[in-house]
Amino acid sequence: MTTPTSSDGSSSSGRPPLDHDPWAPPSSSPAGVVPRLPYPVPPAQPRNGMGITALVLGLVGIGLGLFIILFWISWLPALLALVFGSIGLSHARKGLATNKAMAVSGLVMGIVGLLIAAGSGVVTVLTVKHAVDDARAKVREIKKGNEKAAAEEAARHLSFGESYTFGDGLKVTVAKPTPFTPDAIAYGHAKGNKAVQVTITVVNTGKQRVSIKTGLPDVNDADGASAELVIDGSGRQKVLTGYLLPGRTAVGKYAFSLPPAAAGRAEVEFSPDAIRWDDAYWSGSTR
Incomplete structure (x- = not known):
């Protein structure tokens, strides 16, 4: 006499089928239900924007600082590069950004840009002062020359x-x-x-x-x-x-x-x- 079996291979008598692995863990899923696996969570995007911005602003600050007539606006991008570079470096240390080298470069360029802006300002001030001093000296020479010429002219009238x-x-x-x-x-x-x-x-x-x-x-x-x-x-x-x-x-x-x-x-x-x-x-x- 044979024992009827169900559609999932189990015996209607409650006994496991002959090909059942006694060592397998019991299945927690209901009969006929395929278990769903969880979706993979995408990794967080690196926050590299601060480092990139710092690098760009650092380049702009240095470029403007090299032009003596533009030094008065070169300090602003250089200062922003210093700020954004510091923030980008902080993000990199916390693992939130992957462009630490770029942030450091922007930070260094910001410092260099500020130094160039300050140096250009000093050079401009000294140049203007020198030009003003020369102009004043020429005016004094012309005045002395005129006074001397007037004195000589007066001396020639007797x-x-x-x-x-x-x-x-x-x-x-x-x-x-x-x-x-x-x-x-x-x-x-x-x-x-x-x-x-x-x-x-x-x-x-x-x-x-x-x-x-x-x-x-x-x-x-x-x-x-x-x-x-x-x-x-x-x-x-x-x-x-x-x-x-x-x-x-x-x-x-x-x-x-x-x-x-x-x-x-x-x-x-x-x-x-x-x-x-x-x-x-x-x-x-x-x-």
Whole structure:
């Protein structure tokens, strides 16, 4: 007589089938139910954003800092790189990020960027200060030059009888003009004008001989008009010319014709070398 078996292989008598493994663990699943395995939990994504941001900002900060004119904005990305790099490094130490090297690089670049920004700021300040100091020095030099030129200009305006020493050592004195009577035949003297004689004394106060290259003066009347040079045959006029030895003196005499209305005052312009030295001026009354 056979014992009927169920569909799952067990005997209806409650006895295990002949092929049953007595050592297998009992099944906890109901008959005909396949057990479900749990789904795998995905690992947490690494938080690498801080390290990447720190690296990018560090590069930007250093790049801007290398341009002197942009140093004033380079400190901001460098400072942010320092902050984000510190946060990224903290995440890496806690195992929340996998780009520790990138965070450290961003942190270091942030520090370097700040140093470059500070150095660029110092260089800019020193450059501007140097430029301002140079500009002020030039202004002072120009002012001194103007003052010196004004003083020299004032020194070249003298009264009759005073002396002026030029740069080559020639000391020049122009005496007060004296009346002059031209010969009957004279060039440059109109009838009714007042003729005056201008006497110029030159002394070489230097240690070398000096050439007198422009020994002819210019005379202006009281109205500022140029007076005519009088030339006659009297032989009383003498033109300064040639070399003058050290310690020697030369005297030049010239006659000029002044109109009656402007004959009361005159100005004499003279330079022993008009190419090298500006004229000196002697003025005063002719009466």
